Amino acid sequence: MSQQGASRAFSRIKGFADLFPPESEAFSRMESCGRDIFSRYGFAELRTPLLEFTGLFQRSIGAETDVVQKEMYTFADRKGRSVTLRPEATAGVMRACIESGLADARSGAHRFFTMGPMFRYERPQKGRMRQFHQINCECLGTESPFADAELIAMLWRFLQALGIADLTLKLNSLGCAACRPAYMAALRDYLTRLDADALCEDCRRRVQSNPLRVLDCKQPGCRALTEGAPRLLDHNCPDCRRHFDTVLELLARENITPDIDHRLVRGLDYYCRTTFEVVSGRIGAQTAVAGGGRYDGLTAQLGGPDAPGVGFACGMERLALLLPARAPVAPDFFIVAPDETARAQAFALAEALRGLGLGGELEYGGGSFKSLMRKAAKSGARFCCIIGPDESAAGRVSIRSMQSGEQVTLPQADAPARLAALVAASPTTPNHNG
Structure with missing residues (x-):
């Protein structure tokens, strides 16, 4: 490597x-709001590793999904084992619950939320990065439709608390192991009668391997061809339909009206029965x-007890695009001390x-009194504390209101309590210099 190459500054990796x-x-605002709202519903924070064995995601997410086939950061560790940076959170949460014995349905419902980075190798774009961040909530151990409705209501309350408006809730039912096979057969029969050459390459493969994924394709041609495909709700068994209708009724009581999609x-392949999305038309494609x-059956699929569960994930980068702008709060003080003494x-x-x-x-870099006062004004602080040569010699401090210009000088020992009282009595103002 040349000397010039060795001294070149590093740049961040694309998509990070x-x-x-x-x-x-x-x-930070999203995380704080989430912790507040979720705790009201009995959810506790769980932190899981960023790195898991690759097989966990292959078995849970599904080998035919784009995530597993195209997007995972997978590599061999020093022992030759295949490991993957987590592309989503639910599989890791289920693995943790199985290992800790919490996946046994007899132990009752367990509610956890997680926050942190996920990793998918895809084209970076607005609201979607290769390292992205999610807030996840998982309720494990109950198959009640009340859990589904409560989780959706909690999500809706969280988004409202953030001040995010103009959102649409989309809802569907994917059926269960008893009724989905008949639907899959009907869907595969419908797809095989289409012009295969008109489908994209991925969908041509999925017609046999996983026809449900064809409905999820975003290609305009594939969407047009599948417009008349059989509907999942029309093939729900009576139990699944009752479950779905109960969820709808409970949401209606809370004035939450979803669009049936x-x-x-x-x-991801592990979903069954209730499935939902919250969408916005304000962030592009x-x-x-x-x-x-x-995701009933996921824990059994991963080698643990058969425990039902329901959960959701929020993309934090996309939520950040929708957050109402909020000016930073002004600092309480800025301390000016021109002399080193x-x-x-x-x-x-x-x-x-x-x-x-x-x-x-505290400005500890020194400088002229005039330059330090300019820094105090630029900081947006509500009060400036001045300890000049005279104040220092007398053991005093001057406190100046940066809004009114009023100033008071008092002993340094009395300054903290006086400034605290002044801050409490003055209105909080946004920091427009931040």
């Missing part, structure tokens, strides 16, 4: 983003901001103020 404020603050099958459904006093004052719950900065 650095999140500075305000983007990082939007993510007969094409909605989701992109990638309209789904959240989605999920019921006063800086230790300024440091002690800053720590005392933070100990009282106030937030702000």
Whole structure:
């Protein structure tokens, strides 16, 4: 490597983003709101590894899905074992519950939420990165339709609490192991009578291997050809239909009215019965901001006890595109100490103020009084604390309101309590300089 090449600065990998404020603050806001809302419904936070054995996703997501076939970050570790960066969260949550003994249906329902990065190798675009972030909620151990409705209502409450509007809930039922085989046979029969050359390459393969995925194809030609395909709801058994109707009735009582989408099958093979998406028309072609459904049988598929479950995932990058803009809150204080001899006093004052719950900065780089006051104004702080040579010698500090210009000088020992009182009495203002 040349000397020039060795000294070249690194760049980030395509599809992997650095999140500075305000983007990082939007993510923090979503996480904080989620923790608040989900805890009201009895959900507790679970943290699972980013890396799992590849077979976990092959068996749970499905070998014929685009995720497994095209998008996973899979490699061999130093022992030659195939491992994968998680492309979604549910499989890892189920694996954790099986290992810890929580997948036994006799232990009752268990509710968990997870937050963190996922990884899929696909073309980066607006709201979709190769490292993306999700908020997931999973309810394991109950097959009641009340769990489905409660989960959807919780998701709706979460999105409303974030201030996100103009959303549409789409709903469908994928049936169960008893009724889906007959539907799959009817769908395969319908698809084989189509002009195969008019289908995309993926759909031609899926007609035999996994015909349900054909309905999920986004190619306009494939969607037009399958417009008259059999509908899942028309093939639901009586139990599945009662389950679906109960979910609809419970949502209606909460004034949540979904659109029935007969094409909605989701992109992963483990879903059954209730499946849903929340979509927005404000973020371009990638309209789904959240989605999920019921996955009864997934734990058994992964080698554990047969426990029913239902869950959803929210794409945080897409939610961030819809969050209402919010100006950052102004810092409480900015401390100016032009002389090095006063800086230790300024440091002690800053720590005392933070100990009282106030937030702000200490400028310890020095400079002229005029330049430091310009920095104080640029910070957007509500109050400026000044310890100049005179204040330092007298053990005092001047507190100036950056809005009114009023200033008071008092002993440094009294300053923290006085500033805390001034902050409490003054209105909180947005920081328009941030």
